[in-house]
Amino acid sequence: MFDQLTKAAVHWADHVRPGDVVLFKFPVAFPQTRDGKPGVRPCLVVEVNDLGEERRFVLAYSTTATTRSNGGYDIAVTHVADLQTAGLRRATRFVGTRLLSVSPNHVGFDVGGSGAPVVGRLTGSRLERMQWVRARLHAEHDIAADRRRERSETRVTVERRSHLKTKAECPRAA
Numbered sequence: 496m497f498d499q500l501t502k503a504a505v506h507w508a509d510h511v512r513p514g515d516v517v518l519f520k521f522p523v524a525f526p527q528t529r530d531g532k533p534g535v536r537p538c539l540v541v542e543v544n545d546l547g548e549e550r551r552f553v554l555a556y557s558t559t560a561t562t563r564s565n566g567g568y569d570i571a572v573t574h575v576a577d578l579q580t581a582g583l584r585r586a587t588r589f590v591g592t593r594l595l596s597v598s599p600n601h602v603g604f605d606v607g608g609s610g611a612p613v614v615g616r617l618t619g620s621r622l623e624r625m626q627w628v629r630a631r632l633h634a635e636h637d638i639a640a641d642r643r644r645e646r647s648e649t650r651v652t653v654e655r656r657s658h659l660k661t662k663a664e665c666p667r668a669a
Contacts, residue, residue: 507611508550508599513629514542514622516581518613520603521595522557537582537614538572539570539589541629549598559585568592568631572626582615591628634657638652 506638511517517540520533554569568591573579581587597603604612617625 505588506599507606507613511540511552511599511613512543513540514617514625515613516583516604516617517554517599518607518614519551519554519601520605521554522603523556533603537587539617539625541591541625541632544596545571551596554595554597555588555589555590556590556595560596561586561588562586570617570621570628570630572621573631577618577621580615580618581621589625591632597649638664 516537518535519538520535521535522598536555537557539557540552540556542551544551544553570589571586572578572583572589573586578584578586606612616622619646
């Protein structure tokens, strides 16, 4: 009579993967809300890192501006079908050079009434573009790490020389 079947609540963060679009209060230099706090905007999950017991998401900033700033590593979502599957209302550009690493417990996530901040997912060519951006970011990270390691391993002997010439080196104008 007192036996009840209970289901463990599934945490939304356990199912998030790269390519998902989530609602997050991404900190920006010019807040758009009246209280001075960042507004909720769609962000792209670029990486999901499990560091021991802790899970971290790397989120890419989104903008609807059509400027060329921050170009190169952007993922533009413009086609109607892509916008619908990504849960976006209008053409959006995710900027791969503006990234933020956050915990799933961060207060910036807007879980809303659904209990999860995930609003959609990239598909097709947009997902392939995100994978290309991820690969480039990983490659640049590895190159920078190799350069730092090479600099620390290479011992350079610095020899100090005087810029003044000795009397024997200076011909006298006679």
